[in-house]
Amino acid sequence: MGHRENLITAARECLLNAGYARTTVRDLVAASGANQASINYHFGSKEQLLTQALFDLNREWGEMLFAVLADPADEKAGPERRWARIIESVQKHRELWFVNFESVSYLQHDETIRKINAEGQRQARVALAKAFGDMDPDAGPEDVHAIGAHYYSLLVGTALQWLTDPDNAPSAADVVRADWRTR
Numbered sequence: 453m454g455h456r457e458n459l460i461t462a463a464r465e466c467l468l469n470a471g472y473a474r475t476t477v478r479d480l481v482a483a484s485g486a487n488q489a490s491i492n493y494h495f496g497s498k499e500q501l502l503t504q505a506l507f508d509l510n511r512e513w514g515e516m517l518f519a520v521l522a523d524p525a526d527e528k529a530g531p532e533r534r535w536a537r538i539i540e541s542v543q544k545h546r547e548l549w550f551v552n553f554e555s556v557s558y559l560q561h562d563e564t565i566r567k568i569n570a571e572g573q574r575q576a577r578v579a580l581a582k583a584f585g586d587m588d589p590d591a592g593p594e595d596v597h598a599i600g601a602h603y604y605s606l607l608v609g610t611a612l613q614w615l616t617d618p619d620n621a622p623s624a625a626d627v628v629r630a631d632w633r634t635r
Contacts, residue, residue: 456494458484463505468547471554472502503564506555510572513548516541517576517607521583531584531631535624538607542614549611577604584631606631 453461462483466475477488477498484490495501520537542549552572559566577600581587585599606627613621622630 455484455486455490459486459491459494459501460505460508462486463501464509467502467505467509467551471551472506472558473554475502499562503562503568506551506565507568509548509551510555510568513545513552514572514575516545516548518579521579530628532624532628534583535610535627539610539614539621539624542611543618546615549615553612553615573604576607577601580604580607 459480462480463475465483466479470479475498477491480491480498480501481487491498491501495504517538520541521534523534523537525533552569555565555569559569578596579600580603581591581596581600584603587596587599610622610627
């Protein structure tokens, strides 16, 4: 593996363990075995390296979420099973969820991170509209957006509660019961 790949691997590890704000050049150098000049040569700056690693982690988060939503066994089991799998995924991949939540604080000042998050949200809305609203991606874009945004809000709120206060976070049954009452 070359310096560039080692740096990406190190940046991913640092993001998952320390977060974006707390990762230093020294951490990246120690974790990768490369030097600071390699960071600047391959990425231009520590921030650009971390942004690339964040992009990779955001893609990984999306793939994980889409796999949970696309499980054919859950279609027959219904929305409660799908929410249970989402909650299990949040618990299993806490660090990945934390990194994605942390990245929100950088949206105001980093256009690249804003675009990464916006595209991830767009894809998640489409997948959620299909999974929970039985909306085909080719359905009316306004309907897909509205239904997807509703379920994305539930997803983010549920995940945040499981990350911050798992003892009082809603169960899958709670999410489905409350969602059903809004219809």
